[in-house]
Amino acid sequence: MSIMGTRVLRTEDPRLLTSGGVYTDDLRLPELTGAAYVTIVRSPIAHALITGIDAGAAVAQPGVVAVLTAADLPAPPEGGDPTDEPLLAGDRVRYVGEPVALVLTEDRYQGEDAAELVSVDYDPLPAVPGIEQALTGETLLFPGTESNIVGTDTAGGCDDASFDGCDVVIERTIVNQRLAPVPLETRAMAAIWANDRLTVWSSTQNPHLARGDIAEALGLDNAAVRVITPDVGGGFGAKVAVDRDAVAVAWAARHTGHAVRWIENRSENLVAMVHGRGQRQTYKIGGTRDGRVLAYRLDVVQDCGAFNRLATFLAELTIKMAAAVYDFAHAGASYRAVVTTTTPIAAYRGAGRPEAAAAAERAIDDFAAEIGMDPAEVRRINVVPPDKFPFTTLTGETYDSGEYAAALDRVLAAADYPALRAEQARRRERGDALQLGLGLSVYVEITAGDMGGETARVVVDGTGAATVFTGSSAHGQGHDTAWAMLVQDELGIPMDQITVVHGDTDLLPDAIGTFGSRSLQLGGTAVVKAAGEVKDQARRLAAEMIEASEADVELDTARGTWQVRGDPASALGWGQVAQRAGPDGLAADARFDASAPTFPFGAHLAVVEVDTETGKATLVRHVTVDDAGRILNPVLAEGQRHGGIAQGAAQALLEEVRYDADGNPLTSTLVDYAAITATELPSFELVASETPTTINPLGAKGIGEAGTIGSTPAVLNAVIDAVSHLGVRHIDMPATPEKVWAAINEAKAGR
Amino acid sequence: MKVAIGVNGTRVEAEVEDRLLLAYFVREVAGLTATNIGCDTTSCGACTVLLDGESVKSCTVLAAQADGREVTTCEGLAGADGQWHAVQRAFRAEHGLQCGFCTPGMVMAAVSLLAENPDPTEAQVRAGLEGNLCRCTGYHNIVRAVLAAARDGQQRDAGARYGQARGLPGEAP
Numbered sequence: 001m002s003i004m005g006t007r008v009l010r011t012e013d014p015r016l017l018t019s020g021g022v023y024t025d026d027l028r029l030p031e032l033t034g035a036a037y038v039t040i041v042r043s044p045i046a047h048a049l050i051t052g053i054d055a056g057a058a059v060a061q062p063g064v065v066a067v068l069t070a071a072d073l074p075a076p077p078e079g080g081d082p083t084d085e086p087l088l089a090g091d092r093v094r095y096v097g098e099p100v101a102l103v104l105t106e107d108r109y110q111g112e113d114a115a116e117l118v119s120v121d122y123d124p125l126p127a128v129p130g131i132e133q134a135l136t137g138e139t140l141l142f143p144g145t146e147s148n149i150v151g152t153d154t155a156g157g158c159d160d161a162s163f164d165g166c167d168v169v170i171e172r173t174i175v176n177q178r179l180a181p182v183p184l185e186t187r188a189m190a191a192i193w194a195n196d197r198l199t200v201w202s203s204t205q206n207p208h209l210a211r212g213d214i215a216e217a218l219g220l221d222n223a224a225v226r227v228i229t230p231d232v233g234g235g236f237g238a239k240v241a242v243d244r245d246a247v248a249v250a251w252a253a254r255h256t257g258h259a260v261r262w263i264e265n266r267s268e269n270l271v272a273m274v275h276g277r278g279q280r281q282t283y284k285i286g287g288t289r290d291g292r293v294l295a296y297r298l299d300v301v302q303d304c305g306a307f308n309r310l311a312t313f314l315a316e317l318t319i320k321m322a323a324a325v326y327d328f329a330h331a332g333a334s335y336r337a338v339v340t341t342t343t344p345i346a347a348y349r350g351a352g353r354p355e356a357a358a359a360a361e362r363a364i365d366d367f368a369a370e371i372g373m374d375p376a377e378v379r380r381i382n383v384v385p386p387d388k389f390p391f392t393t394l395t396g397e398t399y400d401s402g403e404y405a406a407a408l409d410r411v412l413a414a415a416d417y418p419a420l421r422a423e424q425a426r427r428r429e430r431g432d433a434l435q436l437g438l439g440l441s442v443y444v445e446i447t448a449g450d451m452g453g454e455t456a457r458v459v460v461d462g463t464g465a466a467t468v469f470t471g472s473s474a475h476g477q478g479h480d481t482a483w484a485m486l487v488q489d490e491l492g493i494p495m496d497q498i499t500v501v502h503g504d505t506d507l508l509p510d511a512i513g514t515f516g517s518r519s520l521q522l523g524g525t526a527v528v529k530a531a532g533e534v535k536d537q538a539r540r541l542a543a544e545m546i547e548a549s550e551a552d553v554e555l556d557t558a559r560g561t562w563q564v565r566g567d568p569a570s571a572l573g574w575g576q577v578a579q580r581a582g583p584d585g586l587a588a589d590a591r592f593d594a595s596a597p598t599f600p601f602g603a604h605l606a607v608v609e610v611d612t613e614t615g616k617a618t619l620v621r622h623v624t625v626d627d628a629g630r631i632l633n634p635v636l637a638e639g640q641r642h643g644g645i646a647q648g649a650a651q652a653l654l655e656e657v658r659y660d661a662d663g664n665p666l667t668s669t670l671v672d673y674a675a676i677t678a679t680e681l682p683s684f685e686l687v688a689s690e691t692p693t694t695i696n697p698l699g700a701k702g703i704g705e706a707g708t709i710g711s712t713p714a715v716l717n718a719v720i721d722a723v724s725h726l727g728v729r730h731i732d733m734p735a736t737p738e739k740v741w742a743a744i745n746e747a748k749a750g751r
Numbered sequence: 752m753k754v755a756i757g758v759n760g761t762r763v764e765a766e767v768e769d770r771l772l773l774a775y776f777v778r779e780v781a782g783l784t785a786t787n788i789g790c791d792t793t794s795c796g797a798c799t800v801l802l803d804g805e806s807v808k809s810c811t812v813l814a815a816q817a818d819g820r821e822v823t824t825c826e827g828l829a830g831a832d833g834q835w836h837a838v839q840r841a842f843r844a845e846h847g848l849q850c851g852f853c854t855p856g857m858v859m860a861a862v863s864l865l866a867e868n869p870d871p872t873e874a875q876v877r878a879g880l881e882g883n884l885c886r887c888t889g890y891h892n893i894v895r896a897v898l899a900a901a902r903d904g905q906q907r908d909a910g911a912r913y914g915q916a917r918g919l920p921g922e923a924p
Binding site for chain 1: 768770771775778779782784785786787788789790791792794795797825826828829835839842843844846848849850851852853854855858873876877878880881882883884885886887888889890891892893894895
């Protein structure tokens, strides 16, 4: 029986549960003995000119190896883009947390002491702490530019005339707030420069992309840089490639010739690792009172933070996915992206797609409330029907496959939606303090949308054991287990004889890595292709050895042996065949490039209780369909859904990065940033659903971000639904007790 | 100052700075790196260890405060025969971990929780783990794992009582 689709426990876990993983700061390698600890001096002010840096007192401290500033960096190229981000701030800082200097010390604790003594003179400039201030253009982040707008684009078309014929038109501006990714392991790096080569250990999702970024910044060839990823303690998009802070650490190794190591503390992480989301969204939705939406328009202002690292790309994704799961007669979207004196925004679980879904799902509920129709019914009327796939949206994406109404109906049935509505009605009737809210979302997302492909190598040695080299770098997803399952299924070599290797640019020089829910469909398919090529080689050799024609030789995948068809007595083991190939055994490289992205979809129902006296909203049930095509290992897929649901619910209820009017971060510790805990979540109710795609031979779509995309709007809609009978029509995220309480009281006052 | 701290049954003596935190003592003096550091405000629980059998966040305890006491980390949880603790087994069986960074602290917190309350409800497990953040699992399978470990532990207790009643060692029939 094939192992595909079965519940296999992770091979990664025994190590992680006993001796613990080996994360970057855990490395005790000989080449890092005596490495200097790097402490980063960061800007304490949002926007200022640097008028002087005096490191004298710091350099005089015990154990200080070096203090490095922008003055030590190579001069930027003539005529370079003034908005390019330097490794260390030179004449100006643009966010609290921006790296200004590196302090290298012999001992970890010495670094913090010495860093405090680096004296930086700042001449403050007005802060631009958010979208509103950025759009006025009164203070420009980059002198010489005309405005703070760094990008605009449109998708589809939907003008005022598109709303002609609508019975109801609603326009509303909502917030998709800035979030902190908070991987439990903060950013970390170690680096050595030896024999004209830089070796870097980095907590990254993409060693190969990190290699390219580091090589470019340091003026080295890719071949002169080796990046190794030890265990990585979570990424969630925020560890895609490598940030300037980490590149600066690598540069310090090159510049000083000293081995270095660095791990940021959490207070640094919350201001200097990228943030996610950060959009102001204005939607306009119109339709008829029978529930048909005729036109939908989304206008986004994307906060990039101080530098446009990836934010315009996120906004592009948002507008391209703006039409969501719906077959609207008219749909369009636009964005403007602005720089602000805040931490740069980049990818965070979903990265542009949750923003699109949050807007559309809020708009649908808004419309349903206005026409007095059940939001489930409005969705059923407007989603793309199954017979229209592949379906090209008005905002320009072609969805491969989907069963949107069916997903919705399965969730409603699993949750017993009518019973929940009846309970809600009873509580409303009684005027209970604890009101019940039901929130829905139906979503689609784009995965493996980067079209970069992925690589793999499969080797079978003379003992019959296999080694899989994969370009997909893991940080908790369970690639070791998943890839071993794929190879066992393809070659019949048992999982315990398969080693999976990832995260070393010298071992597999060409790869992309992990983001955008791409690993299984691209990296997994590459593994299957490489294994298939090994199988072809083995077939030829086995035929020679058995002296049979290739056509008569078969692989018995149950036993992992090659034999003449129907003649088990002729069986050869993988080890024998690999020995025949030579001392290096059998090996094949493969690359898989998909012809198109895939579009996972699903439906979520959140059940929330709101205490109308305090405004506190509690998520009490969460029921989901998350259809990611064919499932390789339900244990892993469910784990991805769980984590995604929690992070999405956290955005709806709790989490928000906040700044004051001067651009000072107000959420720079985990005391202030409300990372969601076990007490704030229920157990989740997952409904299985598999609609395979034809885009790759595994039939798989991405699952890493789906839960987040579905849960945020479902949970927020549930909170609002709980108090809608009191006259509340919208609450901005996060729906904290304060905001919910205020919304209830404003609605009462307005009546 | 000089401290002598028992770490997983081995006495570790060292001359340390007064301000050295127990987390760094465990990681850099005792050389045991399963215990991780995830924050600087005692919020995340990645550094949870047992101090004289009770869970503490080792980033908020000075090594000096642990002088003469016994620390148990995740590395020291399995029995002398290598047999995993029920909580370790349950985390594996229920897929209670993904990236693994919160895991050693979460496991130690769960061990402490079950020592205090061997038969917790789901709500009690969630409340007991409130001080330990996990960003990967949504806590779903962690909670299941702790409840499973509790059931496992009770079966063992029942087995031990059954065995004692008959003068036998061992498991439940």
